[in-house]
Amino acid sequence: MAFITREVPVEGKDFCDMSADYSKPIEDFSIINIMLPSRYKPSLKNNIYERRAASISKQLLGHDMQCDYDQLLAKPPNKPDAIFHWHQDLAYWPITKDTRTASFWLAIDNSTVENGCLHFVPGSHLEPELRDHCILHGDRNKSHTISAKLSEKDTPKPAELKRGDATVHHERVLHGSGGNYSNSNWRRAWVIAFRSQETVEEERRRGFTHSHNDPLEVLNAVGKKN
Numbered sequence: 001m002a003f004i005t006r007e008v009p010v011e012g013k014d015f016c017d018m019s020a021d022y023s024k025p026i027e028d029f030s031i032i033n034i035m036l037p038s039r040y041k042p043s044l045k046n047n048i049y050e051r052r053a054a055s056i057s058k059q060l061l062g063h064d065m066q067c068d069y070d071q072l073l074a075k076p077p078n079k080p081d082a083i084f085h086w087h088q089d090l091a092y093w094p095i096t097k098d099t100r101t102a103s104f105w106l107a108i109d110n111s112t113v114e115n116g117c118l119h120f121v122p123g124s125h126l127e128p129e130l131r132d133h134c135i136l137h138g139d140r141n142k143s144h145t146i147s148a149k150l151s152e153k154d155t156p157k158p159a160e161l162k163r164g165d166a167t168v169h170h171e172r173v174l175h176g177s178g179g180n181y182s183n184s185n186w187r188r189a190w191v192i193a194f195r196s197q198e199t200v201e202e203e204r205r206r207g208f209t210h211s212h213n214d215p216l217e218v219l220n221a222v223g224k225k226n
């Protein structure tokens with residue numbers, strides 16, 4: 001909550017609303033998104049969640065996995081427009097040879113269909129091509145968000161979680177989340193993503209750190225098909 005109340009200062013577009021363009025007033029945010037919380041509050045680094053997730057990512061994908069970025073996502077109560085548009089994470093990132101990723105999504109609150117839990121499209125990670133994504137507000141200067149359309153064959157499934165539980169997802173799985181229709185419950189989550197050492201080094205060489213303040217030329221790779 002210290003991030004949400006701005007007690008912990010976060011620079012520029014790293015504090016934004018993923019459901020709206022950058023002109024929306026902060027007090028009206030529907031999906032409060034904080035990129036790289038451990039950059040802004042270094043004492044978060046190497047916490048028990050990160051250590052356990054790191055171990056699981058290595059067991060799933062190999063010993064070269066390392067933490068690439070973290071992110072906090074919070075939907076306050078009564079935000080029916082807190083819609084996180086359908087996407088595949090890989091479409092947000094520059095193209096790299098090795099795409100292996102384990103993205104952990106830790107529920108800080110019970111996460112339900114009512115308060116806007118994640119939904120996944122089973123099997124979509126096996127598709128050879130990424131889906132087409134459009135830039136939600138037409139210009140990455142206006143908003144970071146990109147969006148894919150579901151096809152008639154897609155059958156998304158909700159992933160309701162108890163607080164303290166986590167999901168792990170693949171870089172190609174199509175996912176998104178709905179609005180928060182609860183009158184009283186927040187839906188807060190803490191994401192930590194692990195990628196190979198080689199990929200993280202390549203991203204950094206290109207100037208890509210997952211900060212929304214990264215230069216737009218780096219982000220321009222984003223939204224295009226792999």
Ligand SMILES: O=C(O)CCC(=O)C(=O)O
Nearest residue numbers: 073084105176177189191
């Ligand atoms: O929290 C959400 O609603 C979306 C999170 C997401 O897209 C992700 O963790 O990759």
